Amino acid sequence: MRVSVPLRSAYKLLNHGPTTLISSAHAGHRNVMAAAWVMAIDFEPCKVAAVIAGDTFTRELILASGEFVVHAPTRAQLELTTAVGSVSGRDVDKFARHAIATATASIVQAPFVEGCAAWLECRRIPEPAIEERYDLFVAEVIAAWADDASWDGRGWAFRDDAHRTIHHMAKGIFFATGARVE
């Protein structure tokens, strides 16, 4: 079940460096792409930095709407994560092609991809210079959610392998989030 995560704890959803899915929507168009280069950059208000390449349909939609959702997909969504990273949403409706179940986000227009471990609703903070030079976007997290199958209210507590988050190395090779150590 999707449960609300306080904004002061939202950084914990991404702090361990999982690969993400980014959804976006504007004026009747929507898209989802895979993005490994996303990280938290502040605690409160929680902010994220994300690399969104210049030629992507996602970038068009984010520039137009000012909003997106960062998701942490699970090991069970490995195939989906690879699939949405390999075609452009300009050419095909990825949600239809891959039968991706969605839900309505709480604030932003961009849809939630169902089945993820975390959802962070983000509002772009315009930084045109670094967007142009590095494809680097900065955003404030304005609402955050986690799947209570893996989130115990204070942090990640993965109960089975299928629900673990995933970390992309290169070319479709991932590592699952492993043992908790402290």
Place this chain on the structure above:
Amino acid sequence: MRVSVPLRSAYKLLNHGPTTLISSAHAGHRNVMAAAWVMAIDFEPCKVAAVIAGDTFTRELILASGEFVVHAPTRAQLELTTAVGSVSGRDVDKFARHAIATATASIVQAPFVEGCAAWLECRRIPEPAIEERYDLFVAEVIAAWADDASWDGRGWAFRDDAHRTIHHMAKGIFFATGARVE
């Protein structure tokens, strides 16, 4: 053994989102800190983005020297990683206090922390506006290295738990890099 990683493959060292150690040096002073908010942002030339808080001794040294080393520490270095994140190098020589073995880097003045899984020698690309606003630094990777106990020449191939990289969630709680999945 530390082996050279071609710059076009350097992003793979950080792509899975491990926690890092950042070392720096200038004019006879040196330091090392833990940093979870570090990621690759480009392939070739490989670039990284790193959050380096405004009040840190590391930031002083990086601004003065223009250089630093990003390390991926291992599970065996968990205690060290937590320790160097909890005091300022302004007050204490962390290398001496924690008996951290170091080696000379190939290009930059900042030292290598021995025993890590990866070492990325970085040169700051000055971006004063985002350094000020978000504590966010951009750098080019100018040399990269990996421990061949875990790196097979094409990617990570962790052979035992002690050598796995680690991912910080919050407050000293980490996850080891887990099973390879594709």
